[in-house]
Amino acid sequence: MDTRSLGLTAWSAGLALLAYAVLTLQLQQQGSLKAPREWAKLTILLAVLSSLAWAGFELAFATGASPVFSVLAGLADQLRYASWFAFLLVLLRFSRARTEGFSLAGLISVAAVLGSWGPLALVLQTLGIQRLGDPARLFLFASMALPVFALVLLEQVFRNATQDARWNIKPLCLGLAGIFLFDLYLFSQAVLFNHPDEDASSIRGAVHALMVPLLLVSSSRRSDWIAKIQLSPKAAFHSATLLIAGVYLLFISAVGYYVRYFGGEWGRALQLGLVVLALIALMMLAMSGTMRAKLRVFLGKHFFRYRYDYREEWLKFTRALSAKNSPQELGQQVVRGLAEMLESPGGGLWLRTRGEATFSQTARWNMAPIVDKEEQASELCQYLANGGKIVNLEEYRSFTRRYGQLKIPVWLQDLPQAWLVVPLMVGDELIGFVVLASARTVIEVNWEVHDLLRTAGHQAASYLA
Structure with a gap:
């Protein structure tokens, strides 16, 4: 040397x-x-x-x-x-x-x-x-x-x-x-x-x-x-x-x-x-979770006909829901399971308040607590209950007319990183909804994402009902 x-x-x-x-x-x-x-x-x-x-x-x-x-x-x-x-x-x-x-x-x-x-x-x-x-x-x-x-x-x-x-x-x-x-x-x-x-x-x-x-x-x-x-x-x-x-x-x-x-x-x-x-x-x-998320999205777009392996997603979500026993833990697992499907880092669960015609936050994962309640008769809840439609808040801000007369409540507009609102339906009844935070990477919310979230939402609602 x-x-x-x-x-x-x-x-x-x-x-x-x-x-x-x-x-x-x-x-x-x-x-x-x-x-x-x-x-x-x-x-x-x-x-x-x-x-x-x-x-x-x-x-x-x-x-x-x-x-x-x-x-x-x-x-x-x-x-x-x-x-x-x-x-x-x-x-x-x-x-x-x-x-x-x-x-x-x-x-x-x-x-x-x-x-x-x-x-x-x-x-x-x-x-x-x-x-x-x-x-x-x-x-x-x-x-x-x-x-x-x-x-x-x-x-x-x-x-x-x-x-x-x-x-x-x-x-x-x-x-x-x-x-x-x-x-x-x-x-x-x-x-x-x-x-x-x-x-x-x-x-x-x-x-x-x-x-x-x-x-x-x-x-x-x-x-x-x-x-x-x-x-x-x-x-x-x-x-x-x-x-x-x-x-x-x-x-x-x-x-x-x-x-x-x-x-x-x-x-x-x-x-x-x-x-x-x-x-x-x-x-x-x-x-890096963000880098892995970008890689998965790239592979999904360019190398596979369908972005998701539905069997694997269903089994993973079912295992997540079956892993906890208490209502609070189950609620958090519902949020986390839906979030991880779309590389979302967090979210919150709103369920109908007992004895009231309102929905309040009952569980959250990497999201700040929200004290505001949403009336069951509000435009948001009526929109979600009408066929279990999903609200894409990013799309709503850019193309409001696609959502008709829907008006997003102030507390949801002020919620940092709020991205998707997923209804939880039991039959034709809305029992709650999940608000997901923005994904770690850019994800196109297309028909496949809507179908996946609606199916998972029905399954989660059956556990929570």
Whole structure:
């Protein structure tokens, strides 16, 4: 490594050292050392301390200290991954989840093998033993396998987390995913060309430092943030990470060779730019509800005759309605089920008030409480009851004449993001209606959407009646 790369590595490692020191203090203030039986807190603290040690050893080596620090940095890096494995496995273990499709013992075994593979290769390399092959090559393979398995565990935790827990865990998952994805790129390149990319290696610490603020966001939202990470009672194994990692390794092999050897002076820049762009796009797609919604709408418009799989939508909606018992919970599930059909982030339910000829809000999901009541004889209720018609408020504002003499009440006009009003009909009787918030992406409210909502509205009304 030349002098310029060593200087950049030193600055990069210094930033990582500072970032991990701040995160260590944050965890210590939250009492991670005072809870010896809370394994999740202990393992994440060990992971951060290992990262702190790795950054310190990298800084010492880059500033001209003994080459021993390079070996110590490698060992600390392996310990860091082993600690993240332990943290993610603890979350899976103590989630009280009934797992399907995978064995937790199997994941622990794989973690143990990968966690010991790298240190063993380092020891063999230090002692000059080559009975199992080139130790340096084995270490590179181990270093590439670690982020792949870490991403697999991270996917299991995130995709099996309950909806309420995802708010706490999303910044943590984004930060760790950024670290693991960069390491995957770095070590897949090292395996491909039999040596690490000096440019990528020199900024590795800086990439870690950029991801640490996301870990700080998760840890600062509430003091008991780890305890609030709850997984679904029925967890399942998700293999998307393995598929993406396989495709990525094929991609990096093909693009790496082609661009490197046919791209002239721009070869390395194009190679790095393409890979980083692809990784950012994957992270945005995986973590952003809006991006996923746009992708589903695009696929629905251009690749399928019908936008919705009606059987799947009906089964999903039925499961949602059957999951809760109390009236309040059932009302919220009705709103949520209808909202998720159209990528809507929230909504509210209005049912007929007992003893009154009015409708009032009885349940809501990601919507502000509304105290206004709607008269049963109002123009809105009469319009909804006339054949179960759906009101598209965006269309109403632009093409009022399409709705005849309908006048939207003031409280509904003032409701932020109000989009669709879906009637809940039992026979010819209107028992309530749902107001959905504007979708995360532009969705054409055509005949197919109207049919889907009317059918779902009839089913929901039969549960609520």
